[in-house]
Amino acid sequence: MTKTPIPLHAEDLTVFTRALAKQLGPQRPSHLTLMNMIARAAGYQNVQHMRSASAAEMRMATRQDEPPADARLVERTLYQFDEGGRLRQWPAKRAVQNLALWGLWATLPANAVLKEKDINAHLAKEHLFQDAATLRRTMISCGLMSRKTDGTDYVRIEQKPTADAKAVIQVLSMRRRARLLKAPTRDA
Structure with a gap:
């Protein structure tokens, strides 16, 4: 009959060792000796090896692969953007164009289907050179947005931005917030 492994997890080795020491009674080994015995039973050379391996695992878990x-x-x-977060002109370099499109992508509503006139109106608020068609087409070709073959029903494609795109989106979001706070209210 095969044994089913039973995992053992102790939140803190010191607390676990003290509880075990109480069970062993007065003839128990010292606290450090007992901790080393537990570490060796877990497959480590000693408690220092166990501690360093645990610290390395925690560092690796928090490390970003990006x-x-x-x-x-x-x-x-x-x-390429003004102080209000609007694209001033269409960039000449392709890498800058792609990154600028990420800045516009972040302004589009997620999981919303937009008609062509709605997407044009939205993009018109976010750029100053009045060429929503170029922006729409390039966003589609870059895989940031999709549309039906008849040219209707535009949808933002949800995806994780690159590190560069995240940096651009973050700065532009702050600029846009400042722009919206400065905008006059209709009630006034």
Whole structure:
């Protein structure tokens, strides 16, 4: 008959060792000796080895696999936007264009189906050179937005932005918030 492994997890080795020491009674080994025995039983050389392995696991769990943002590219892209977060002109470089589109992508409503006139009106608020068609088409070709073959029903494609895109989106979000706070209210 085979044995089913029973996992053992102790939240804190010191607390576990003290509880075990009480069970062993007066003839128990020292606290450190008992901790080393437990560590060896768990497959480590000693308690220090166990502690360092645990610390390394925690560091690896919090480490991001994503490379840092390209600050120069982000800066070039942000230069294309005004202080209110609106795209001033269509960038000449393709890499800057793609990153600028991420900034516009973030303004589109998630999981919403928009008609062509609605997407044009939305993009008109976010750029200053009055060419929503170029923005729409390029966003579709870059995989940031989709539409039906008849040219209707535009939808933002949900995906995780790159590190560069996250940096651009973050700065532009702050600029847009500032723009909206400065905008005059209709009630006044």
